[in-house]
Amino acid sequence: MSRFALRLQGLRKRYGKTVALDGLTLDVPSGVVMGLVGPNGAGKTTTFGIISGAVRPDAGRVDVLGEGPFDPGRHAGRLTVLPQDCELNPHSSAGQLLTFYARLQGISRPKQEAQRVLEIVRLGDRIGARVRQLSHGMKRRLAVAQALIGDPELILLDEPTGGLDPHLVVEMRQVLREQKGERTLIVSSHVLSDLEATCDHVAFLEAGRCTKTGSIDLITGRSRLVSIRLAQAVDLVALEPLLEGREPALEGLWLTYQLREEEDPSDSHAEIIPALVSHGARVLEVRLGRTLERAYLDSRES
Amino acid sequence: MRAIRDAWIVARFDLGESLRSRKAIIFLALYVAGAIGATILFTELLQNIEEQLAEQLLVARTDQPGSLTQAVMESPELHAVLARLVHDDALATALLGLPPVALVYHWIALTFGPAFVALTSSDTISGEVATGSIRYALIRTDRSSWAAGKLIGQGVLLMFGLSLGALGAWVTGYVQLASFDPWASATWLAHYAITAFIFAFAHLGLVMGVSQLTRSVPWSRALGLLSLVLCFGVHGWLSREHVQESAPVLVDSIRQFFPAAHRLDLWRPEWLDVAPGAIALLAIGLTLFTLGHLRLARRDA
Numbered sequence: 001m002s003r004f005a006l007r008l009q010g011l012r013k014r015y016g017k018t019v020a021l022d023g024l025t026l027d028v029p030s031g032v033v034m035g036l037v038g039p040n041g042a043g044k045t046t047t048f049g050i051i052s053g054a055v056r057p058d059a060g061r062v063d064v065l066g067e068g069p070f071d072p073g074r075h076a077g078r079l080t081v082l083p084q085d086c087e088l089n090p091h092s093s094a095g096q097l098l099t100f101y102a103r104l105q106g107i108s109r110p111k112q113e114a115q116r117v118l119e120i121v122r123l124g125d126r127i128g129a130r131v132r133q134l135s136h137g138m139k140r141r142l143a144v145a146q147a148l149i150g151d152p153e154l155i156l157l158d159e160p161t162g163g164l165d166p167h168l169v170v171e172m173r174q175v176l177r178e179q180k181g182e183r184t185l186i187v188s189s190h191v192l193s194d195l196e197a198t199c200d201h202v203a204f205l206e207a208g209r210c211t212k213t214g215s216i217d218l219i220t221g222r223s224r225l226v227s228i229r230l231a232q233a234v235d236l237v238a239l240e241p242l243l244e245g246r247e248p249a250l251e252g253l254w255l256t257y258q259l260r261e262e263e264d265p266s267d268s269h270a271e272i273i274p275a276l277v278s279h280g281a282r283v284l285e286v287r288l289g290r291t292l293e294r295a296y297l298d299s300r301e302s
Numbered sequence: 303m304r305a306i307r308d309a310w311i312v313a314r315f316d317l318g319e320s321l322r323s324r325k326a327i328i329f330l331a332l333y334v335a336g337a338i339g340a341t342i343l344f345t346e347l348l349q350n351i352e353e354q355l356a357e358q359l360l361v362a363r364t365d366q367p368g369s370l371t372q373a374v375m376e377s378p379e380l381h382a383v384l385a386r387l388v389h390d391d392a393l394a395t396a397l398l399g400l401p402p403v404a405l406v407y408h409w410i411a412l413t414f415g416p417a418f419v420a421l422t423s424s425d426t427i428s429g430e431v432a433t434g435s436i437r438y439a440l441i442r443t444d445r446s447s448w449a450a451g452k453l454i455g456q457g458v459l460l461m462f463g464l465s466l467g468a469l470g471a472w473v474t475g476y477v478q479l480a481s482f483d484p485w486a487s488a489t490w491l492a493h494y495a496i497t498a499f500i501f502a503f504a505h506l507g508l509v510m511g512v513s514q515l516t517r518s519v520p521w522s523r524a525l526g527l528l529s530l531v532l533c534f535g536v537h538g539w540l541s542r543e544h545v546q547e548s549a550p551v552l553v554d555s556i557r558q559f560f561p562a563a564h565r566l567d568l569w570r571p572e573w574l575d576v577a578p579g580a581i582a583l584l585a586i587g588l589t590l591f592t593l594g595h596l597r598l599a600r601r602d603a
Contacts, residue, residue: 054437054603072444073304081441086434091322092315100315104308104442130322146438 002066005030005154005184006051011060013046013208020046021057022208028201030153033180035195035216036188037296038205044188045084047205048156051186052081065153077105080147084158084188087139088131094118094142095127098149105150117145120175137164144175155179157187161194173197196220196292204299212299219299222289226268228255231282242275255281256290305450308443312451313458316426320459329422330463337467340410341403341474348402348479351379375402388569396571401483403475404490407468411498412565416505416530418463423456423506424526427513427598436603445599453510453591460506461499468495497568500580504561505530507587511594537562561586 006028013021021043028034036044049055050062053070062069065078089097098114107113118124121141126134134142140163147155160176161169169191176198179185189195195202196216203213217223230253239248239255246257255276259268265288273283290298320326375398384405385394397405427449430436439448468491475482509526516522537560539545546553557563567579 049437049602052437052441054440056600056602072440072442076442079441081437083434083437086437088438089315089319089430089435091319096315096318100311101438101442103311104439143438 002030004028004063005032005065006186007061007063008047008051009061009063011047011050011062012058013043013050013055014058019208021050021060024060024205024208024210026203026210026213028184028186030184031181032201033176033185033187033199034201034203035192035199035292036186036203036205037192037195037292041207042205043208044205045158046208048081048083048158048186048188051156052079052083054083077107077150078152079154079156080149080152081156082143082147082158082160084162086143088143088146090132091130093128093130094123094134094145097131097142098146101146102149107150113149117148118142120148120178121145122171137168140164141168141172144172148179152183154184155186157185159189160187161189161191169194192291192293192296202292204296206300216292217289220289220292220295224259225289226257226259226265226272227287227290228273228276228283229253229285229287230255230276231284234276234279234281238279239276242272242279253284254294305444305447308447309451309454312439312443312448313454316452316455317458320422320455326422326459329418330466333418333463333467334470336410336414337407338470338474340406341471342478344402344406345474345478347383351377354379375399388566390566390569393566393569397569400571401475401487401490403471403479403482403487404494407471407491408494408498408569411464411467411494412501412568415460415464415498415502416534416561419460419502419506420509420523420526420530422459422463424509424513424523425519426452426456426510428516428522429519431517431598431603432519440603445603446595449514449591449595449598453506456506456510457499457503460502461495464495464498464502468492493571497576497580500583501561501565501568504564504583504587504590505533507589507591508533508561511590511592514594514598533560534562536560558582559586 004027006026008024008026011021011024013019020041024043024047026047036047038044046055050057051064051070053072064070064075067074070079092100095111095114095118098117099110102110102113115124115127118127121144123138123141123145126138126142129138131139131142140160144157144160147157157176161172164172173194176185176187180198180200187195187199199216201213201215202219204211212219233250233253234255236248236250236255243257246260248255248257250256257272259265269286273286276283289295380402381394381398384397385391388394388397427436430439430452436448472484472487472491475487476484508529512525512529513522516525537557540553540557540560541562561583564579564582567576568583570576
């Protein structure tokens with residue numbers, strides 16, 4: 001197994017005058033769940049298209065599962081994709097459609113496989129329903145189901161929770177979490193809380209380039225940053241002796257500071273929070289690191 | 303081997319998907335209705351000829367056409383009609399020994415088959431590119447196998463439609479004609495369903511080749527029909543006497559690239575005589591399809 005499930009180097013792609021990718025370079029380690037974050041037009045969908053062979057890059061190199069650019073002969077069944085805004089064939093039933101995909105992948109018992117993946121996305125009772133008769137949310141789950149057929153090593157999911165009801169979003173997160181450790185997942189979403197809940201790695205894309213990538217712990221500072229939400233602003237100067245050497249910062253009602261080398265977060269909480277309260281601060285929430293949303297916005301601003 | 307397997311899987315699914323759509327059902331119904339309608343019109347024509355013949359021979363008229371089939375088949379009127387249809391006097395004479403229902407069916411299938419193909423298949427590939435459903439398949443198989451599967455699927459659908467049309471013609475002939483030879487008619491209807499398929503396949507290759515050039519469904523439909531009209535129009539112009547006389551060898555060579563140039567071969571009763579035209583038509587269909595595929599193979603799906 002390759003150390004990297006995916007390596008992209010200097011990818012460039014133009015649509016007429018529009019630059020979709022401008023030298024995108026990104027490595028995705030094997031076995032991680034990576035979130036792709038970026039505004040509309042950052043190049044996420046084009047990147048997925050190039051990885052899966054649907055879109056031809058103008059320049060750059062793609063290495064999928066250590067075996068070069070996507071080639072159905074080498075990668076069919078090992079890489080699957082949930083593309084964005086792609087419709088499923090409308091006249092077949094959910095079961096017929098998934099059986100067709102399973103057959104193409106060379107699965108020995110395609111009908112059973114179709115049933116299995118429909119169960120995963122909680123559509124087991126809809127195997128005979130025509131695709132055109134399914135609701136939007138069901139179609140989206142069916143599209144996710146096709147990406148789970150077989151035993152893919154790498155799955156690309158473009159907006160997997162787009163248009164789903166809140167309770168289905170929770171279920172979908174659970175489905176994605178169940179895949180963790182089994183395979184490499186790359187998930188693109190505008191809902192950063194979804195990515196934070198499911199991913200262990202993240203990459204920020206901006207104007208066709210990767211501006212930041214790393215583990216969620218590193219990006220959000222979970223391993224060394226403490227964020228405290230206060231009910232009202234405090235005087236940071238008054239707290240300086242208490243937070244000396246911890247690089248304190250106040251952003252609105254969020255007070256952040258760094259953990260010391262090898263410091264256990266619970267020890268820090270036991271020391272800092274009572275002291276804050278004794279200084280008249282009212283603590284509403286304590287968390288390790290920033291939210292992914294905050295980290296992303298900080299990254300954009302910087 | 304994998305490419306063949308994948309093409310077959312795609313073809314089976316495409317055929318099923320087509321048959322489950324309302325559009326295909328409507329066009330299949332049109333195939334049958336066209337064949338039945340043409341057969342009914344033919345039997346009415348036959349009855350008119352028989353009535354005239356009965357008057358001339360001073361024998362009793364009948365309500366059911368076909369009572370005087372032998373006499374009609376030997377009549378100069380029918381010979382003239384047939385000669386006009388096949389543009390060949392000698393061939394018309396040979397065809398007069400065949401069941402008339404099969405001849406009418408063949409004429410209808412050759413005339414309207416290409417148009418039906420343009421209506422049913424011109425958006426088969428562009429439609430999947432437009433909706434993006436192609437991407438679910440292309441992650442599992444290569445573009446050539448997928449496109450070949452679509453061509454086979456549409457080809458089988460076409461054969462299915464032509465066979466249903468032949469069946470409709472056979473049933474109509476059985477019900478309408480007094481001197482109807484069921485076995486000979488079935489044999490020749492099957493024969494002509496195959497030759498009609500070969501003719502339509504050349505046009506299927508054309509419209510499915512065009513379907514690979516664009517991701518717009520309306521455009522591919524328009525281009526499919528336009529290419530068909532151009533195909534027949536240019537061939538018709540090349541077939542004009544003054545054009546042929548201007549550069550006989552060159553014009554005749556160019557004509558061979560158009561399906562209509564091989565239509566006459568398909569009327570011939572012997573398979574050996576049909577073969578050159580059939581091979582040319584299959585080659586034209588595959589070439590046009592492959593030319594379109596060169597575009598699909600290189601562009602973003």
